[in-house]
Amino acid sequence: MPEQFFIHELPNGMTLVGQHMPNVSSAAMTLIVPAGASHDAPQAEGSAAVAAEWCLRGAGGRDTHQLHDALDALGARHSESAQSEHIHFTSAQLGRNLADVLAIYADIARRPQLQESTFAPCRDLVSQDLASLEDEPAHKCNVLLREKFYPHPLGRCVYGREESLREMTPERVRRHVRALFTPVGAILAVAGNIAWEAFRNLAERHFGNWQARRPKPVKTRKAEGGSTHIKKDSAQVHIAMAHRSVPIGDGHYYPARMAECILSGGMSSRLFTEVREKRGLVYHVSTHYGSLKGLAGMFTYAGTRPEVAQETFDVTVRELRRLSEGIEPDELARARTQLKSSLIMQGQSTIARADALAGDWYHLGRLRSLAEMSEAIDNVTAEHVLAYLRGYPAGDFTTLVIGPEPINTGAAER
């Protein structure tokens, strides 16, 4: 059965996108507003993360307790997070409860109470998110790598800095919300058991009169890049490295995802085979593709024992580079099957589909069907992957190492 998509742009700049999934009883919604961490004011880093928490502490006529009760009473499984460009609000529930949940999210996005009394716990939670990175060096390693890899402030740690959080004030975060919670660039995506016409009418009623305000674009400066060692008396050495890739809309996009899959998709992948399985060097090794708008990277992580950290690093870089020397037909076939298998699984999850629709609209200004992506994957040849790798070779790495001793990352700087 062909996939059914819907798009409706409101005059104020907000877009509604949807997919009807006839065989499920749930419906998921994702609302993204362009108020993410890259918009945090200088000295107020962490504002977006505090705002994401704070908006749930009372909105419209409901106080914190009433708001949480209302969502839980609707069986809404929801989450909120600040990311680089947007704050994301996601909720999945039975299709028949979608309308009531949507009304609550209209309050959250448009009428958060942001009361003095609920501010401190929100700020403290973000402070603890930041502090907890110290006990999760693998996570910290990847967070810091993004900061160095992307042009500042796009890769910024969403939790801010200890100092900026200590000095954060309610008024500072209210300014963030007032300036950046706007329909211009906001996207509301739904997927699942929905009646589109009814949903669209409802969404228009809730968001149609939301006044447009165009946020100032984020000024960026050149990425820092380079090689960083953070000394820590950890049991493992955590090695992360990133190199440039193509953004989602690029002609090389599907070849790039095939390259990622050949390197890191499954137990027959190059990194798994060469680094983990043959040599038993690492606890975990993987490469994943990540993309902001118009900017993307391949992010590789390995966690290993100090005594083999240098060897792990060298072998990993070698494998990343060796890919451009040639690709076996069966590797290509396996990667194709795996990517299509992932698509099928994603197609069964309303949350995954709602997120994908919002992402497609943001990155591409259109929606991709699973059929389109599946066909595009089928059409990638080994030559396409090699052409991509010639344009975006594994080199000029940004590296970040957390562990007792530095390692020599010179080999990666070429």
Next chain:
Amino acid sequence: MPEQFFIHELPNGMTLVGQHMPNVSSAAMTLIVPAGASHDAPQAEGSAAVAAEWCLRGAGGRDTHQLHDALDALGARHSESAQSEHIHFTSAQLGRNLADVLAIYADIARRPQLQESTFAPCRDLVSQDLASLEDEPAHKCNVLLREKFYPHPLGRCVYGREESLREMTPERVRRHVRALFTPVGAILAVAGNIAWEAFRNLAERHFGNWQARRPKPVKTRKAEGGSTHIKKDSAQVHIAMAHRSVPIGDGHYYPARMAECILSGGMSSRLFTEVREKRGLVYHVSTHYGSLKGLAGMFTYAGTRPEVAQETFDVTVRELRRLSEGIEPDELARARTQLKSSLIMQGQSTIARADALAGDWYHLGRLRSLAEMSEAIDNVTAEHVLAYLRGYPAGDFTTLVIGPEPINTGAAER
């Protein structure tokens, strides 16, 4: 549409269970064999975990590389893990590839090659899993809590001990596999787009002549319990505590799950509201229900700053206990909606359903439909929850704290 279940017991003691999900294109399978970590021989702790890795390193006529290639070529998204009672093999793929994947898993379970040359990397990976706990204190805290809470060796850390892994030999692990990989008590569950008759015939061909061998039952000794502090110079204090609950088949089971949900399900839950939201005390706080066969607990975890660790502990224990003083009708209604909402989501995932079928058969010797569970949840009253709490009060806690300083857990020992 009513859910369609299938059960077929083989004469050798293995059980095939299945659910037909007409609207999906994937099919997931879970094979559990009764060779989990609680069966590890003394001085050979970690055997099950090494075996789970090693069985994938060549089986039947395929060497490691061929085996991984074959699974990836079928788009199989698979995982292997040693748990307390069983080793679990799970794989999800397109329904049409299930037959080929099943043939490979018959090799893995019955004809693993277990060659000398592939042993060391498997043992090293388990060693690194163990070492990595040092960099993940929240995880370590919960692992050690289970060791203390359950009768030994049922809660044993599946990664073994540093010493037992250093002295592990290929022959030691082969003995584990030979003695414990047996159809007696093995369960093969499938869920998704399957034709049951064809699947059953195929499974009978692959496993019907697997020779029965009855494994020795695990001898247990009394749980250690008590209060443990592990000094670590971590940024956060990690607090875990467990108290007894009822196993899955018990008449109090659904009331127990309602209690768990009122305490910890969603943002309106008691722990979230009282510990995290009102006081901003913690980065994370939650209670989850866990069950082995005939033995269950409520496991509570809180991660917090050292200066409020004692307060966090005291408030958390107080909330766990306060539940028995009364439950509001709206709390009960919300918990009911949330549990049923979870069921709906689970019902859409082939992997979740295959795991649930295997679990049901193991714990109950029968399969529960989502409709049955939904009705059971509807029938739970506040009085049922209070009756459960009278039988299984929040007390006699086993506690485990990782952090710079001990805290006073005396309040929990009553």
